[in-house]
Amino acid sequence: MNRQIPSPYTLGDVALGVPCCVPEAHLQVKDVSVSYGGKKVLSNVSLDIYKGCITALIGPSGCGKTSFLSTLNLLTDHSENAHVTGQLLFDDQDLLRDPVDKLKLRRRIGMVFQNPNPFPLSIWRNLELPLKEHGVRDRKTRQVKIEQALKDVGLWDEVHDRLASPALALSGGQQQRLCIARALVLEPEILLMDEPCSALDPIASGVVEELILRLRGRYTVVIVTHNLAQARRLANYAGFFWMTERVGKLVEFGQCRNLFETPIHALTAAYISGAKG
Ligand SMILES: Nc1ncnc2c1ncn2[C@@H]1O[C@H](COP(=O)(O)OP(=O)(O)OP(=O)(O)O)[C@@H](O)[C@H]1O
DSSP states (O other): OOOOOOTTOOOOOOOOOOOOOSOOEEEEEEEEEEEETTEEEEEEEEEEEETTOEEEEEOSTTSSHHHHHHHTTTGGGGSTTEEEEEEEEETTEETTTSOOOHHHHHHHEEEEOSSOOOOSSBHHHHHHHHHHHTTOOOHHHHHHHHHHHHHHTTOHHHHTTOTTSBGGGSOHHHHHHHHHHHHHTTOOSEEEEESTTTTSOHHHHHHHHHHHHHHBTTBEEEEEOSOHHHHHHHOSEEEEEEEETTEEEEEEEEEHHHHHHSOSSHHHHHHHHTSOO
């Protein structure tokens, strides 16, 4: 079941995975709160991230979506003033309590950021570097993985004859797909995406969106987006965050269609109708 991509963009021949059916928790978030410098910005969030599904996180600016996303692969540890409490259950481990090898964790839970941020190296080196860092020593294996990742994001046909060219010479949309390939080349189980389309023009954004849809079933995806139409197009599950007295809270979480069509909470209804936020 391949989706048609508008010309001139093409995506690789990737099998569209099984859409989410029986939800199985891949990552369980229990009572997670985030503070910076002692000031709480996110309070007591609990939800399950379901395997093979796309979960969209929506809500107004400043309500803690990015902070929440960053806790999921412990990126918040890089902020000296950040403090996270609660439980993050992944593969029989509580990531917030048990000793965790963060390099290994980030191979399993990858992240793509808002602004495309390729390394100032060649297209090839952008993908080779993480593989080397994660101990993939065999050259041929690296070659196979790099080619596959570029095919998965639909870049292979566009760049296979200029792999030694600087990644920064690619268009913004191509750079973002390269960054997604850089995450995928490590074969993560979960991919965290922080507004991956917001810096792109509508056509490039559409291509990245199609690509994200193709990941469904093969990967568990958590995406922060301000674009409600995009959340609705992409996600199986959605969480709506809101800020009360300057602290973010999860107001509603559930199947995306239900959240948009029959929201339970009046705030959710007001936000998605545009009356609030
Ligand atoms: N490293 C940090 N140090 C101090 N405060 C921070 C830090 N990172 C985020 N914050 C604060 O935490 C709050 C939540 O920010 P966050 O970026 O998580 O929200 P958001 O919902 O993702 O916002 P946006 O949609 O604008 O990206 C904000 O008040 C922000 O200023």
